[in-house]
Amino acid sequence: MAAPLKDSYGPEVPERIAGMVRRVHPAFPVEAFLRDALDGYDALELTPRARHIAAALARHLPADEERAIGILVASLGPPRGDPDAEGGGMEAFVYLPHVFYVAEHGLGHFDASMDAQHAITQRFTCEFGIRPFIEREPERTLAVLRGWTRDPSPHVRRLVSEGTRPRLPWAPRLRAFVADPAPVLPLLEALRDDPSEYVRRSVANNLNDISKDHPGLVGDLATRWLGDAPPERRRLVRHALRTLLKAGDPAALAALGLDGAGPLAVRALSVEPSPARIGGRLVVAMQVVNEGAAPARALVHLRVHFVGARGGTSPRVFVVREAALAPGERADLRKAISLRQHSTRTHHPGQHRVEVVVNGRKGAEATVEVLQGPSSADAT
Numbered sequence: 001m002a003a004p005l006k007d008s009y010g011p012e013v014p015e016r017i018a019g020m021v022r023r024v025h026p027a028f029p030v031e032a033f034l035r036d037a038l039d040g041y042d043a044l045e046l047t048p049r050a051r052h053i054a055a056a057l058a059r060h061l062p063a064d065e066e067r068a069i070g071i072l073v074a075s076l077g078p079p080r081g082d083p084d085a086e087g088g089g090m091e092a093f094v095y096l097p098h099v100f101y102v103a104e105h106g107l108g109h110f111d112a113s114m115d116a117q118h119a120i121t122q123r124f125t126c127e128f129g130i131r132p133f134i135e136r137e138p139e140r141t142l143a144v145l146r147g148w149t150r151d152p153s154p155h156v157r158r159l160v161s162e163g164t165r166p167r168l169p170w171a172p173r174l175r176a177f178v179a180d181p182a183p184v185l186p187l188l189e190a191l192r193d194d195p196s197e198y199v200r201r202s203v204a205n206n207l208n209d210i211s212k213d214h215p216g217l218v219g220d221l222a223t224r225w226l227g228d229a230p231p232e233r234r235r236l237v238r239h240a241l242r243t244l245l246k247a248g249d250p251a252a253l254a255a256l257g258l259d260g261a262g263p264l265a266v267r268a269l270s271v272e273p274s275p276a277r278i279g280g281r282l283v284v285a286m287q288v289v290n291e292g293a294a295p296a297r298a299l300v301h302l303r304v305h306f307v308g309a310r311g312g313t314s315p316r317v318f319v320v321r322e323a324a325l326a327p328g329e330r331a332d333l334r335k336a337i338s339l340r341q342h343s344t345r346t347h348h349p350g351q352h353r354v355e356v357v358v359n360g361r362k363g364a365e366a367t368v369e370v371l372q373g374p375s376s377a378d379a380t
Contacts, residue, residue, distance in 0.1 A: 006046040008090040011038055014053050016094055020075040021061070028071075033060040047170075050093070054100035066109040069116050072098050079122035083154055083198040095124035103129040107136055114144050118151075121159045128171050130163035138176065142183055149187060154196040160187050161202040167209040181210045181217070192225060192233060200236045207240035211252075215244055219251025226255060246301055246317040248360025258299050258359045263292030266356045266363030267330070275369040278347045282337040282368060286356050290325035298323050301357040302335050307350030307370065316345070317357070339370065 014037035018030045037056035044052055061068035080092065098120050106113030113133065117126040133141045145160045162168070164184045166177040177184055184206065191203050211218040222237045229237070237255070244252035253260050268287040276282050282304075290296045300320040305313040323331040339347050349372045355365040 006044070006049060009046045009049055009093060011041065013049070013094055014038060014041075014056070017053065017057070017075075017097065020077070021057075021071060024074040025061075025071045029060055033057070036060065046093075047096075050096035051100050053097035054104065057097060057101050058105055065105045066112045069102060069106055069109060069112050072101060073116050073119050076119060076123055079153070080155060083158070084196055092124040095120055099124065099126050099129040102126075103132050107132060110137065110140065114141075117159070118148070118156055122153050122155045125155070125162065126159055127162040127165075127168060130159060131168070131171060131174060134164065134174060135176075138183070142187075145187055146190070149190040154194070154199050157191060157194060157196070158199045158202045161191055161199065161206045165202075165206045165209045167212065177210075178213055181214060184210070185221070192236065193230070197232070200232060201239065204236045204239035208243055211241070211244050215249055216251060219244065219249060219255055222252065222255040242319075245299065245360075246319075248357065250360065253299075253360050256299075258297055260360040262296050262359060263290060264296055264298050264325070264358045264363070265289050265291050266358060269354075269356060269364045269366050271354050271366050271368045275371050276339060277371045277373055278339050278341070278349065279373065280339050282339060282352075282354070284335045284337065284354055284356075284366075286320075286333050286364070287330050288323065288325070288333060288356075288358060288363070289330040290327055293327050295327065296325050298325060298331065298358050299360075300331075300333060302337070303355040303357055303362075304337055305353040305355075306345070307348045307352055309346075309348055311350065313350075313353065320356075 014034055018028070018033055022028045022030050033056055036059060037053050041049060041052060057072070061071060076095070102113050102116045102120070106116065110133070117129055120126050120129070130141070145164065148156050148160050151157055164174065164177065164187060166174050166181060188203050188206055191199055194200050194203070207218055207221070218240065222241055225233060225237055241252045241255065248260065250260060265288070266286055267289055268285070270285045272283050273280070284302055286300075288298050288300060290298070299322045302318045302320050303315050304318065305315050307313055318335060318337065320333050320335045321331070325331060341347060347370065349370055351367050352370050353365060353367050356363045
């Protein structure tokens with residue numbers, strides 16, 4: 001089992017921040033700050049640890065919050081490089097307390113806070129920190145974000161789309177944008193052909209959020225964006241439509257030229273092993289055939305109705321493949337589904353239903369019994 005994420009965010013993090021601040025603000029009380037920051041630190045998870053450090057910074061930086069923000073900005077290291085070329089890692093998380101400090105103590109100092117977030121997001125994303133400003137001063141903040149769509153830094157441009165996501169994971173929803181995403185759309189229009197895949201993927205994620213509440217709007221926008229679209233924009237739109245495509249939304253399917261009523265059929269569906277066991281996996285094999293007289297495109301999903309703790313079922317949809325089929329042509333496809341216990345999905349014994357969905361239409365289904373515990377074959 002992997003070590004908890006908080007183990008990568010140990011006492012060395014506040015120690016490093018203290019050194020950074022002391023370098024630009026010699027009066028900073030390092031020892032008092034560290035006693036405060038590390039008090040109760042071990043019991044906290046990663047994000048609470050970052051908030052705990054931010055609270056300690058607030059108690060030991062100057063009481064003048066605008067001056068304190070300036071000190072934090074002055075203490076920053078160099079910006080990150082090309083986001084399309086670099087890997088991930090925990091190094092940048094050293095700046096998460098800076099994000100929380102500005103979000104919690106900078107609301108009364110708008111200009112200084114915008115400058116700070118412009119700087120911090122080039123080291124570590126401010127997608128969480130910008131949201132309180134959007135909620136408190138939406139027009140003023142959106143005006144800044146419009147300017148940032150033309151910023152030289154892809155990290156700053158990405159903040160425009162990622163920070164305005166209505167349903168950003170692990171963050172409070174922007175309820176005004178959930179109800180009416182119209183203020184966000186001009187920002188996404190400005191970024192749809194951004195030269196950075198890192199930014200374009202964020203635009204797609206924002207649209208995917210919007211599609212959960214306004215499917216028709218996103219379906220119409222997709223159709224408009226796909227007219228004479230370059231390949232990069234087509235990939236953006238496809239990623240933006242992923243939730244609608246899994247749900248078989250007709251407008252999303254039509255935007256991509258997928259015919260839900262076309263002559264595509266599913267043949268020879270099988271699910272192995274049967275019965276299966278928790279800890280192993282299911283392998284679903286299927287054959288999709290074009291029974292028509294013209295070429296057809298098939299977007300194939302697998303919908304698995306997992307049994308819950310109380311015996312009911314809930315579906316989860318997996319992408320299998322998209323295939324272009326000539327008249328009479330068939331595609332033999334396979335998809336493996338893990339039955340291991342995951343943090344995002346807990347498995348329970350019972351009869352699971354498996355459905356093959358082609359262009360939003362159920363083509364065939366099968367059932368498989370899932371038993372408790374791994375078999376000897378699975379264990380090896």
